[in-house]
Amino acid sequence: MNTEAPIIEVEGVVAHYGQREVLKGIDLAVDDGEIMVIMGGSGSGKSTLLNHLLGLLRPSRGTVRLLGRDINRLPAMELLELRRRMGVAFQSGALFSSLTVAENILLPLREHTDLDEHTMAIIARLKLEVVSLSGFGDLMPAELSGGMVKRAALARAIVMDPKLLFCDEPTAGLDPVVSSSIDQLILRLRDALGMTIVVVTHDLDSAFRIADRICVLEEGRVIAIGSKDEIRSSGSERVQNLLNRRSKEVTLDPDAYLRRLFGEG
């Protein structure tokens, strides 16, 4: 979108769960003000990649730079500073179940700012308005529907006006109407507040509605990256399989099959 250095730079990230290699050398750059959708089926490594972007996991090799800083080499205090400038909406919402919706949204403000209660309450109500949840602030997270939890999580993620927003499966498990309204919300956040947004999803419709660029993961590798049109017209068979919801052809080797059944490795 512009000529500045990318907001997110991932270089050669390799990650393991135990012995199993889940990410096999990921390279990815996200520009300022763009909505990047990371797409892939279950087990493609997209959640693992997100956890590395958030600094919740450390890569075995490679670097992750957010806003120009290598998050795995940053001193703890500077990492905490950096984290105040990013917001995350988790797949399950991860709202604190012992706090009301409003208190959830207020928590980052209470912890990171010296604003007075009145101002903080106004900001919280403002964010609830943005996600169309005004009036629901006094409910407990357990009293919300699935779509409302996702909205509340988004409100909490943007309460500090972050430069960078991560959404993990924002539309998973929601009906088409609600998920389209969440897509609209994400687009509005980018347009109105100029955030850079990374969305991890397996929802194709949603991905093509919101993305500026799409990055397709499969088995721990980036198999395609580009604009919506580039992805649609991709010549790669694997990308087309994903777009057309075709399952992978499994060729059966009878001998190997029998060996597996009898547990002979």
Next chain:
Amino acid sequence: MTAFSRLVEKVGRGTLQGLDEVGFAAVLLAECLYWLAAGRRKRQPVRVAAVFQQAREIGVNALPILSVLTFTIGVMLAIQGIYTLKTFGAESRVATGIALSVVREFSSLITGVLVAGRSGSALAARLGTMKINQEIDALTVMGIEPVRYLVAPPLVAMVVMVPALTMWAHLVALFGAGLYVTGQLQISFGAYVSQVVEALRLADLGHGLAKSGIFAVLITLVGVVNGALVSGGAEGVGRMTTRSVVHAISAIVITDMIFAFAVTR
């Protein structure tokens, strides 16, 4: 032979895991002390309000059940004390025995066991639920240090409230014992009290309170370690909660013996 080597392997793995957990507990304790000392300067203060809330939950709310238990223990000690001393015809000295065993041993032990069952388990369950619900990840990515926010307040509250509860337990247990003793031996309550006061030295009080302070730290750390190790959903939370109670009570009883051995001889 294979059975034997399997046994050795199992014992070895168990030992390593145990050491691992002890190490983890030590790190947690060190981190808590760090945030308590330096938190305000690093803009990660341990909130007084959170400490008070925990103190009410751990301490004040435990008062009714603790009073019932320690009153009963007091009466029980008086019954057994009089029965035992009758053998030597020394029933009149029973107040000394009761006073020393309550203040040096029973109050801190019963309080520790009760708090481990009530609050240690609650701590494990709360942290475990937060972990599987990604709430701890959410704290981390918000730039809120989870140890500072979730572990330090209950630790402080425990270290203050468990000795305070133990003091209360002294009073109730000695009162209960007094009611029985004065009834059985036909002495006035005033005489019983003066016998108790005469029997006790400040060192005895210190012995019991020092132990309860150690128990407080043990209960918190065992609860937090077990909560943080939860995996595998709701069933995992239940398993680790049970484990935290068993471990905390075992740690309390063993530490009690070691402390008494080291200090009393």
